[in-house]
Amino acid sequence: MPLTRDEDIKALLEGARTIAMVGASDRPDRPSYGVMKFLQGRGYRVIPVNPQIVGEHIHGEYVFGTLADIGEPIDIVDIFRRPLAAGEAVDEAIAAGAKAVWMQLQIVNEEAAERAEMAGLKVVMDRCPAIEIPRLGVAKVA
Numbered sequence: 001m002p003l004t005r006d007e008d009i010k011a012l013l014e015g016a017r018t019i020a021m022v023g024a025s026d027r028p029d030r031p032s033y034g035v036m037k038f039l040q041g042r043g044y045r046v047i048p049v050n051p052q053i054v055g056e057h058i059h060g061e062y063v064f065g066t067l068a069d070i071g072e073p074i075d076i077v078d079i080f081r082r083p084l085a086a087g088e089a090v091d092e093a094i095a096a097g098a099k100a101v102w103m104q105l106q107i108v109n110e111e112a113a114e115r116a117e118m119a120g121l122k123v124v125m126d127r128c129p130a131i132e133i134p135r136l137g138v139a140k141v142a
Contacts, residue, residue: 010136070096090112
């Protein structure tokens with residue numbers, strides 16, 4: 001069952017330090033570009049993942065091709081992909097040992113969410129951390 005209670009989502013955000021962003025874009029007109037900048041401004045380390053622009057940098061962070069390439073612990077995988085493609089990102093998150101997957105606004109994939117939960121990951125769907133952080137009063141990450 002995906003997290004829906006405010007206190008559970010707030011606890012997830014307060015406990016996270018490193019967020020991998022699947023579908024991160026280097027284009028300022030894309031939502032992921034602004035959300036990444038917002039999350040960095042709140043103190044999170046955001047690692048962009050986009051196989052189309054591997055080796056480039058977004059907001060000062062190296063862009064990786066896959067979650068497996070990151071090679072360090074990931075608290076949340078923030079998914080900016082179509083609902084169907086979100087399943088692949090969830091499977092990568094499970095394999096990479098992430099603690100949670102977060103599917104962005106209008107991204108709902110029940111089958112992928114169930115796989116993540118069966119593997120012990122927390123799941124958030126159809127929400128944006130850039131909206132939830134101020135709404136829930138999440139403190140800046142130290």
